[in-house]
Amino acid sequence: MAGKTLYDKIWELHEVRRDDDGTALLYIDRHLVHEVTSPQAFEGLEIAQRSLWRKRSILAVPDHNVPTTGLELGITDPVARLQVDTLNQNCDKYGLTEFKMGDVRQGIVHVIGPEQGATLPGMTVVCGDSHTSTHGAFAALAFGIGTSEVEHVMATQCLIQKKSKNMRVTVDGKVAEGITAKDIVLHIIGEIGTAGGTGCTIEFAGEAITNLSMEGRMTVCNMTIEAGARAGLIACDQTTLDYVRGRPFAPQGEAWEQAITCWADLHSDADAVFDREVVIDAQDIAPQVTWGTSPEMVCAVHQRVPDPAQEPDPIKAGGMQNALDYMGLKANTPLDQVFVDKIFIGSCTNSRIEDLRAAASVVKGRKVADSVKLAMVVPGSGLIKQQAEDEGLDRIFIEAGFEWREPGCSMCLGMNADQLGSGERCASTSNRNFEGRQGQGGRTHLVSPAMAAAAAVKGHFTDVREL
Amino acid sequence: MEKFEKFTGIIAGIDRPNIDTDAIIPKQYLKSIKRSGFGVNLFDAWRYLDPGEPGQDHSRRRINPDFVLNKDPFKDAQILLARENFACGSSREHAVWALLDFGIKAVIAPSFADIFYNNSFKNGLLPIALGSELVDQLFSELESNEDCQLSIDLENQVVRNASGTEMAFEIEEFRKYCLLNGLDDIGLTMQHAETIKAFEQQYYEKLPWLK
Numbered sequence: 001m002a003g004k005t006l007y008d009k010i011w012e013l014h015e016v017r018r019d020d021d022g023t024a025l026l027y028i029d030r031h032l033v034h035e036v037t038s039p040q041a042f043e044g045l046e047i048a049q050r051s052l053w054r055k056r057s058i059l060a061v062p063d064h065n066v067p068t069t070g071l072e073l074g075i076t077d078p079v080a081r082l083q084v085d086t087l088n089q090n091c092d093k094y095g096l097t098e099f100k101m102g103d104v105r106q107g108i109v110h111v112i113g114p115e116q117g118a119t120l121p122g123m124t125v126v127c128g129d130s131h132t133s134t135h136g137a138f139a140a141l142a143f144g145i146g147t148s149e150v151e152h153v154m155a156t157q158c159l160i161q162k163k164s165k166n167m168r169v170t171v172d173g174k175v176a177e178g179i180t181a182k183d184i185v186l187h188i189i190g191e192i193g194t195a196g197g198t199g200c201t202i203e204f205a206g207e208a209i210t211n212l213s214m215e216g217r218m219t220v221c222n223m224t225i226e227a228g229a230r231a232g233l234i235a236c237d238q239t240t241l242d243y244v245r246g247r248p249f250a251p252q253g254e255a256w257e258q259a260i261t262c263w264a265d266l267h268s269d270a271d272a273v274f275d276r277e278v279v280i281d282a283q284d285i286a287p288q289v290t291w292g293t294s295p296e297m298v299c300a301v302h303q304r305v306p307d308p309a310q311e312p313d314p315i316k317a318g319g320m321q322n323a324l325d326y327m328g329l330k331a332n333t334p335l336d337q338v339f340v341d342k343i344f345i346g347s348c349t350n351s352r353i354e355d356l357r358a359a360a361s362v363v364k365g366r367k368v369a370d371s372v373k374l375a376m377v378v379p380g381s382g383l384i385k386q387q388a389e390d391e392g393l394d395r396i397f398i399e400a401g402f403e404w405r406e407p408g409c410s411m412c413l414g415m416n417a418d419q420l421g422s423g424e425r426c427a428s429t430s431n432r433n434f435e436g437r438q439g440q441g442g443r444t445h446l447v448s449p450a451m452a453a454a455a456a457v458k459g460h461f462t463d464v465r466e467l
Numbered sequence: 468m469e470k471f472e473k474f475t476g477i478i479a480g481i482d483r484p485n486i487d488t489d490a491i492i493p494k495q496y497l498k499s500i501k502r503s504g505f506g507v508n509l510f511d512a513w514r515y516l517d518p519g520e521p522g523q524d525h526s527r528r529r530i531n532p533d534f535v536l537n538k539d540p541f542k543d544a545q546i547l548l549a550r551e552n553f554a555c556g557s558s559r560e561h562a563v564w565a566l567l568d569f570g571i572k573a574v575i576a577p578s579f580a581d582i583f584y585n586n587s588f589k590n591g592l593l594p595i596a597l598g599s600e601l602v603d604q605l606f607s608e609l610e611s612n613e614d615c616q617l618s619i620d621l622e623n624q625v626v627r628n629a630s631g632t633e634m635a636f637e638i639e640e641f642r643k644y645c646l647l648n649g650l651d652d653i654g655l656t657m658q659h660a661e662t663i664k665a666f667e668q669q670y671y672e673k674l675p676w677l678k
Contacts, residue, residue, distance in 0.1 A: 025662075079498040083499075145585075146586035162639070258675065294485050315482075434490065440493070
């Protein structure tokens with residue numbers, strides 16, 4: 001019999017029951033909750049007079065709507081305020097753990113889960129947010145769910161699921177100097193497409209992946225959903241344990257020893273069989289910049305904007321032309337001649353300490369170009385902000401002309417005041433370049449933190465390694 | 468949830484691959500704490516020429532006359548036709564709520580994003596995956612045909628066009644059963660409460676640090 005994949009192992013550990021057709025009940029260890037996708041779930045429970053199955057599995061935080069400036073004023077948008085107030089009331093009413101605004105532990109839900117040790121290897125983790133895939137970096141089976149499923153987990157601690165297919169993306173060899181996790185994952189999406197992982201759980205493997213820090217691994221798993229897969233996974237190793245040890249929600253003492261013995265098995269067996277395998281040569285990866293309105297529309301920075309006329313598939317060509325029209329770009333323009341109006345460094349993809357250090361090292365001693373209207377850094381959590389300030393990173397950014405903001409989702413999706421205006425072009429470290437994502441008519445180019453910092457300094461995209 | 472009945476309705480096509488959930492319902496409308504009222508903002512950035520904000524009087528907004536759902540007879544569409552990877556992106560169930568609130572009961576596309584596909588069934592919206600050639604055929608029929616009606620029969624798993632041509636589709640038995648009977652998932656799972664409790668007992672014995 002073939003060995004098991006990491007996904008097989010975590011699934012088996014959590015399968016409560018299974019019907020003949022494969023429909024199963026999957027047990028959920030950690031339920032992360034934020035203000036946008038939970039109010040209707042709490043309301044549903046109330047209407048049906050159902051209680052919460054396991055309150056201690058929940059960790060809640062407001063992040064999507066929170067302002068990143070003028071916190072002393074609270075949330076001035078009344079609609080957004082009602083949503084955050086509703087989360088607070090629901091958490092107070094049911095006695096749930098919540099890091100409210102003003103708590104230094106508050107931040108983006110996918111940043112604070114790992115930061116607190118609330119995400120542990122081998123767990124099942126869900127949240128009403130598609131970027132829950134982030135937590136797969138810890139060898140945890142983590143995926144985004146809709147509000148009905150949020151309510152379902154609250155009421156039953158389980159989800160009705162069918163097992164996905166096993167897919168493995170192996171990035172062989174070492175990446176070149178200056179290539180980051182963001183470049184790796186954008187390159188992968190460019191190769192397999194935004195639906196390349198649909199119906200699958202993707203395990204990322206290979207030397208270039210295992211060489212990444214936990215921050216880098218989270219960046220890769222975060223964008224698994226942009227490749228169509230709900231969940232991404234990376235095996236548990238010493239890097240994982242070193243990150244988790246000592247965090248507030250992590251097991252301590254004897255429990256820790258017990259846990260790490262069990263976690264040693266959190267990898268795919270050598271003879272495991274995957275339904276689909278993709279192998280990528282790390283040496284092929286250059287700094288990436290997206291040029292269109294889907295994350296698969298991505299190129300290396302030294303390439304030109306692709307030409308729809310060269311695309312044989314008419315539907316694809318039509319999609320490319322729509323994207324170029326929306327982005328205000330002409331085919332065959334060199335990407336490093338594209339100028340930007342705004343710079344956003346933040347989001348659940350790239351707002352962790354390593355990301356901020358990478359960007360700061362680029363801007364240190366330099367200035368944001370005059371043509372750039374706004375450059376901002378939004379740390380992923382209050383604790384990251386504090387750490388960055390202790391390291392003096394805030395001074396580096398401010399002296400270069402960046403704004404140093406309070407933590408939250410911010411301009412990744414612009415639910416708060418941080419948005420692009422119509423026609424504005426942004427170098428963004430976030431995860432989606434969809435039409436209107438960062439503001440109606442806004443034009444998003446996804447890049448790594450170092451590449452965003454380089455674009456800030458030059459005013460246009462440039463290979464950070466040549467700066 | 469209402470039972471999913473056989474129906475005949477107008478089909479409207481949006482000929483784009485990778486239509487994302489941000490396009491289906493833009494983020495500013497996610498601030499609502501309700502499940503209803505999203506229909507007027509379905510495809511907001513494509514449907515209107517002016518920027519939209521929550522709480523606006525939508526009757527005063529500038530309509531994009533070229534957008535399919537603003538044209539007759541598609542204003543009353545109950546079926547949406549699109550290309551690959553429909554509703555990719557965020558997990559927002561608001562995308563499903565907006566489609567339903569507008570009056571859409573079924574979406575036909577060659578493929579769907581996983582989270583949206585799942586969310587649809589929880590709300591009684593039927594996502595129908597048809598082969599690319601069949602979707603091509605439906606798009607060309609839409610272009611040439613005056614009669615833009617399609618019948619959807621979930622029980623027999625077929626889509627039927629006005630001339631009587633049938634296209635069969637696949638659907639998981641359990642999902643079909645829930646839709647046809649309007650069953651609430653939570654109620655179904657609660658029938659297994661004792662099994663879940665028994666699972667927990669052995670689970671936390673095995674992994675005590677999670678207790």
